[in-house]
Amino acid sequence: MKSFKVVELKLEHENNFIILELIDGIIINNEKPDDPWLIEISTSPDFKDILKELVGSELDLLVTITRHSNEPARFRGVFNELNEIDNALSLIFNGRIIVQSPNYAEDLLSHLIDEGYEQEKLLNEFKAMMESKAEIKTSDD
Incomplete structure (x- = not known):
């Protein structure tokens, strides 16, 4: 223990x-x-x-x-x-x-780009999700 x-x-x-x-x-x-x-x-x-x-x-x-x-x-x-x-x-x-993937940041960034986030919105969403450690949701989930 x-x-x-x-x-x-x-x-x-x-x-x-x-x-x-x-x-x-x-x-x-x-x-x-x-x-x-x-x-x-x-x-x-x-x-x-x-x-x-x-x-x-x-x-x-x-x-x-x-x-x-x-x-x-x-x-x-x-x-x-x-x-x-x-x-x-x-x-x-x-x-x-x-337990999240050791590549969480890269996976998250790739996911957000695939979702169509760009520039300031991409940065803001990335920061928010990195802080919350949110699970990366895909359309397959």
Whole structure:
């Protein structure tokens, strides 16, 4: 079992990301084939109403571990629990890291060019998708 400190967590909701104000967090690799990763964070209660509605849902997260300068990993899992503790919320997720191709940037750029993006629109879409680590959707999907 391996664990890492979570330094930033972004939760995908309605095609946008909610950046949670992180108080503390940990991600643990349980080294199990089913749902190998567990994430537990404590956060401010700012998004409590939205978060309560999402308990039990499968969600995509961007998780940055150890240092803010690290690239975030895309995580897909189930939001299992929300608990109120003092003036904070404890959130628990189980799931897996989405491993992207080492050629993700090149594949994404090629995809966007094929989709007809050019110049400034190409640059803007590329930056947005690189930041979100979005899956590259093809017409075959």
